[in-house]
Amino acid sequence: KQEVTQIPAALSVPEGENLVLNCSFTDSAIYNLQWFRQDPGKGLTSLLLIQSSQREQTSGRLNASLDKSSGRSTLYIAASQPGDSATYLCAVRPPRNTDKLIFGTGTRLQVFP
C-alpha cells in the first residue's frame, strides 16, 4: 500500500532563506507527483506536476525534483517571502487505471519578516 510522508511537519524561517521540503513515498511505481499549496481553511492550489519520466520541474522561485527509484521528491523554494506561508502538500498518482491521489500530511511553513 502506497504511503506518502512529508518532513518536516512544520517549519519556521526568516524571510529570504532558501528552503527544501521533503516528500517520500513507499512504492516507486507512480504515474506522477504533484505539489500543492493550501492556505488556512482554503482549497488546494497546484504548484508543480512531475511526470514519472521527468526529474524536475520549475516554476518561478519553485523547483521540484523527483527521484523515483529512491521514492523521494523535494520542493525547493528560493528566497522565501512571508506570502509563501502556507501548508505544502505532495501527492502521488498510482500508475494503474484509476483516478486517485495519495497525499502526504503536509509541511506547514511560516516565513516571518
Add this chain to the structure above:
Amino acid sequence: EAQVTQNPRYLITVTGKKLTVTCSQNMNHEYMSWYRQDPGLGLRQIYYSMNVEVTDKGDVPEGYKVSRKEKRNFPLILESPSPNQTSLYFCASSPRGGQHTTLPYGYTFGSGTRLTVV
C-alpha cells in the same frame, strides 16, 4: 477561467437531514473525485468518476453517494448525515490519465465545503 466550483462553501446541518454538495468544472475533464480532509488524517478520497455514468468507491465511501450524469457535474450526496461526517470537503478534476499536455496540468481542486453536522 479554468476552475472547479463547489457550493455551498459553508454548511451547518442536523443529523439525518439529506444534503447535496454540488461540484462543477469547466475544463472538459474526464476525471472527477471527492476528498475529505480531517486533522491528523490528511486528505482521503471518497468517490471518483472516470467518465459519465461511471463512478467508483475511494477509500472512505461509507455514508456518501455520487452521480455523474453530465461530464461537468459531480454532486456529493449525504442521505443521512452524521456528526462523524463533519469535515472539509474538496472536489477535484483532471484530464484523463493525468495527461500533461492539457492545461491546467494534473488535478484542479475546488475551494472546499466546510460541513458541520450537529
